[in-house]
Amino acid sequence: MANTTAEAPEKLGLLRVLGPAHVWALGVGIVLVGEYMGWNFAVGKGGAYAALIACWFAGLLYSCVAMIDSEVTSTVAAAGGQYTQAKHIIGPLMAFNVGLYLVFAYTMLEAANAITVGFLMDEVAKLTGHEGINQDPFIILSVMFLAWLNYRGVLATLTFSLVITAFAFTAVILLFLFSVILTGDSPMRHAELMTDLPYGWLGVLASMHFGLWYYLGIEGTTQAAEEVRSPARSLPFGTLAGIMTLLIAATLTWYVCVGLMPWEYLGQAGVPLFDAARLSGSTWLMVLLGIGTLFATLASANGCINDASRAWFAMGRDHYLPAWFGAVHPKYRTPYRSIIFLVPIALIFALGAPLDQVITFSILSGLLGYTFMPINVILFRKKWPLDTIKRGYEHPFHPLPAITLITLCSVTYFAVFLGYGTQLIAMISFYIVVSLWFHFWRYRFVKRADQFTMPWPRPRGY
Amino acid sequence: MARYIPPKQSKIGQMIDVIVLLILAIGALYIPLWMGLAGSSKTPVPQTAPTWESLGQNPTMVEKWNQLGFTDPAAASDIITARFDYSFSTGSLILMVVVIVGYFVMMVRLSDKEYREVISEKFGDR
Numbered sequence: 001m002a003n004t005t006a007e008a009p010e011k012l013g014l015l016r017v018l019g020p021a022h023v024w025a026l027g028v029g030i031v032l033v034g035e036y037m038g039w040n041f042a043v044g045k046g047g048a049y050a051a052l053i054a055c056w057f058a059g060l061l062y063s064c065v066a067m068i069d070s071e072v073t074s075t076v077a078a079a080g081g082q083y084t085q086a087k088h089i090i091g092p093l094m095a096f097n098v099g100l101y102l103v104f105a106y107t108m109l110e111a112a113n114a115i116t117v118g119f120l121m122d123e124v125a126k127l128t129g130h131e132g133i134n135q136d137p138f139i140i141l142s143v144m145f146l147a148w149l150n151y152r153g154v155l156a157t158l159t160f161s162l163v164i165t166a167f168a169f170t171a172v173i174l175l176f177l178f179s180v181i182l183t184g185d186s187p188m189r190h191a192e193l194m195t196d197l198p199y200g201w202l203g204v205l206a207s208m209h210f211g212l213w214y215y216l217g218i219e220g221t222t223q224a225a226e227e228v229r230s231p232a233r234s235l236p237f238g239t240l241a242g243i244m245t246l247l248i249a250a251t252l253t254w255y256v257c258v259g260l261m262p263w264e265y266l267g268q269a270g271v272p273l274f275d276a277a278r279l280s281g282s283t284w285l286m287v288l289l290g291i292g293t294l295f296a297t298l299a300s301a302n303g304c305i306n307d308a309s310r311a312w313f314a315m316g317r318d319h320y321l322p323a324w325f326g327a328v329h330p331k332y333r334t335p336y337r338s339i340i341f342l343v344p345i346a347l348i349f350a351l352g353a354p355l356d357q358v359i360t361f362s363i364l365s366g367l368l369g370y371t372f373m374p375i376n377v378i379l380f381r382k383k384w385p386l387d388t389i390k391r392g393y394e395h396p397f398h399p400l401p402a403i404t405l406i407t408l409c410s411v412t413y414f415a416v417f418l419g420y421g422t423q424l425i426a427m428i429s430f431y432i433v434v435s436l437w438f439h440f441w442r443y444r445f446v447k448r449a450d451q452f453t454m455p456w457p458r459p460r461g462y
Numbered sequence: 463m464a465r466y467i468p469p470k471q472s473k474i475g476q477m478i479d480v481i482v483l484l485i486l487a488i489g490a491l492y493i494p495l496w497m498g499l500a501g502s503s504k505t506p507v508p509q510t511a512p513t514w515e516s517l518g519q520n521p522t523m524v525e526k527w528n529q530l531g532f533t534d535p536a537a538a539s540d541i542i543t544a545r546f547d548y549s550f551s552t553g554s555l556i557l558m559v560v561v562i563v564g565y566f567v568m569m570v571r572l573s574d575k576e577y578r579e580v581i582s583e584k585f586g587d588r
Contacts, residue, residue: 044504045546091573092580104487126531192522202548262523264542265530279529319468321483322476341480348488353495361491375570417558419504419546422494428561430490432568434483439572442479448466449583458585462578 018228023221023238028245029165030109030217030307033300035172035246035253036273036293037116038359042210044267045419046203048194048258053204054211055254057408059247062215064405065370066243067395068377070236073222074392075380076454080314081222082369082376087451089380092320094372095451096438097431099315101369106308107342108362109217110146111350113301114139115358118350119270120293127278139350142298147343150305153332161302164295169249171292175273176252179260179280187280188259195263208408208415213359214250216366217300218242220307232392270355305339305346312338319445320438360420364427367416371409374402383459465583505547506540517542 018026042051069082076085083102086095118135125133149157180188197203221239228234257272260279269275277289313335316325329336349358378399386394395401416424471479509516512535514524519535519542532538 090570091575091577093569093573093576095573097569189522189526192520193526199546199548206546206548261526261530262519262542264544265527265538268541268544275530279526322471322479324473324476345484345487349491353492357495371566375566413558413562417550417555418548421550421554421558423491424558425561426490426494428565430486432561432565433490434486435565435569435572437482437486439576443576445468445471447468448580451580452584459581462581462585 016229018234019230020234020238020241023228023234024242024245025162025165026303027218027221027239027242028169029161029299030220030303031215031242031246031300032165032168032172032249033109033113033116033296034213034216035249036168036296037271038112038213038355039210039250039253040257040266040269040272041356041359042207042213043258043263045199045209045415046205046207047196047198048254048263048266050197050199050204050207051211051258052251052254054207055214055247055250057208057411058211058214059243059250061212061370061405061408061412062218062243063240064401064408065219065373066236066239067401068373068405069219069222070239070393071391071395072377072380073235074232075389080311082219082372083311083314085376085380086372087318088454088456089376089383090372092443092446092451093435093439095318096315096320096442097435098369098372099311099320100431100434101365101372102311103308103342105216105362105365105369106220106304106311107346108349108358108365110143110301110304110308111346111353112355112358112362113297113304114143114346114350115355116271116297117142117294119355120274120290120297123271123274124290136351140347142301143343143346143350146298146302146305147339149302150309150339151329151332151334151336153334154306157302157306161299165299168292168296168299171288171295172249172253172273175277175280175285175289176256178282178285179256179276188256190259193260193262194258198263202418205411206415206418208412209363209418209420210359211415212363212366212412215243215246216363217303218246219369220303236393305342308342309335309338312342318451319447320442323445357423360416360423361427364416364424367409367412368431370405374399374406374409377402383461384456385460388460389456466579504544507543507545509539509543512536512539 039051039055042054046054072085072089073081076088081102083095083099086098118139121138122133122135125131149160180186199206218239221235221242253273257266257276260276261269261272265275266272271293274286274289274293277286280286312321312325315321316323316338325335325338325341327337328334349361377395381398413424514527514535517535517539519527527538
């Protein structure tokens with residue numbers, strides 16, 4: 001067997017070929033699906049205005065994430081993103097948890113994407129007079145096809161994603177232009193459709209839960225740290241430009257959707273942008289947004305398989321998980337065992353759980369990751385003050401962004417608690433149990449000094 | 463500090479570890495669904511013979527419901543009247559805070575214990 005395993009020497013570095021535009025595309029590619037589905041559950045939790053407020057506050061949360069993450073990543077410029085940061089700054093158990101946050105956030109997002117593909121096919125079938133088709137084959141086929149693409153190599157995967165993301169983004173812009181600006185008799189009916197806050201200000205807080213869905217995954221840009229030409233410039237620029245793009249796209253999406261359908265329908269819709277195109281009265285816009293929804297979900301699922309499998313692979317390589325997962329395919333140079341292993345997990349949830357639950361699982365894992373970041377940056381500055389190691393980028397106003405981030409995370413925990421408290425407790429309980437399992441059992445298989453590979457001085461206080 | 467040499471894990475041991483993780487992950491995420499505890503706080507308020515007026519829908523909203531394929535108000539009634547129940551007890555809120563804060567405190571402390579071993583082996587004892 002000619003597999004390259006974790007034990008084999010591997011000193012080949014990744015090629016530094018990416019610029020800020022690639023970083024932008026990487027982030028927006030995974031996240032854009034959030035405009036096509038899922039964000040609208042924020043409307044269901046608090047009403048139309050609440051979803052807009054949540055969109056902007058979630059934008060603030062992610063701006064803090066980008067600022068903090070850019071400083072640490074521009075210094076820990078190694079593949080693995082937040083997982084590698086946690087290993088060097090807090091410790092192995094934190095890294096193990098962060099690795100699991102990444103795997104579950106992305107695998108659940110992948111499952112949500114597959115559910116949306118099935119739902120879209122069902123909607124299209126209904127519109128063409130075929131009621132009650134079985135969605136399962138479409139869900140299974142989309143996950144299997146993308147896993148195969150990832151198995152075969154990263155270049156084809158990324159190229160595929162870039163093309164379909166560009167299409168999906170253009171479709172959102174065209175929907176806005178042709179239903180709001182470039183039309184004589186606009187179908188928008190904001191004055192008649194907008195209502196007061198159905199749950200009052202408590203609903204605004206509650207809608208922060210799904211407000212995260214507008215941007216969830218943008219922090220994945222740090223996964224490319226080792227392949228970016230100038231991390232100090234490209235990572236903050238690309239990530240913040242990505243957040244601004246998504247903020248604009250999210251606001252446009254909100255404006256079009258709430259002007260076209262009652263909030264009660266929008267708050268539970270499976271494919272809201274496709275529904276908006278249907279209500280615009282234009283057949284070509286409906287076809288465009290139907291294809292856009294399909295492409296956005298496939299691009300996102302594709303990126304999710306890529307990121308989740310690499311996080312699982314990295315944990316296998318470090319022996320945080322069985323070393324068997326740390327194998328690279330001898331021909332395609334991909335973490336093929338991790339890719340295959342995560343396929344049935346995604347399918348179990350895509351075929352058996354409702355969309356809002358799957359999205360909640362993904363959001364919760366993401367939220368735990370964002371809570372780690374302020375702890376991470378405060379310890380980073382404490383252990384290595386600014387004059388001890390050179391940062392590629394220093395985020396301003398420290399510790400204000402960290403305090404803002406942890407405050408917004410606390411609000412979002414409360415938002416999830418309102419309506420989805422059982423899932424919140426179940427998921428945290430899971431992380432408590434696996435943390436104990438790691439500390440008291442799995443950690444014995446980990447080589448201690450190998451966990452610290454950066455050329456930094458000894459941390460202060462140790 | 464003497465260099466720590468980890469034991470080599472057998473194939474069966476690796477398989478058991480993977481199975482344990484799988485059971486924990488799928489169990490934690492699926493148990494609330496199986497027990498009917500997940501997402502059950504959004505419930506419709508049934509009406510007998512609902513009309514668009516009784517459901518609080520104006521003519522524009524009715525037009526949009528029709529375009530969406532809901533020509534009968536009874537078909538849209540559950541969607542329109544469903545609401546989340548945001549009432550909660552102080553006890554459950556305190557439980558949530560204790561679980562989340564406790565989780566992070568436990569993790570940072572145990573991580574720090576492991577981290578000291580890593581630093582000690584990497585940079586040597588002071």
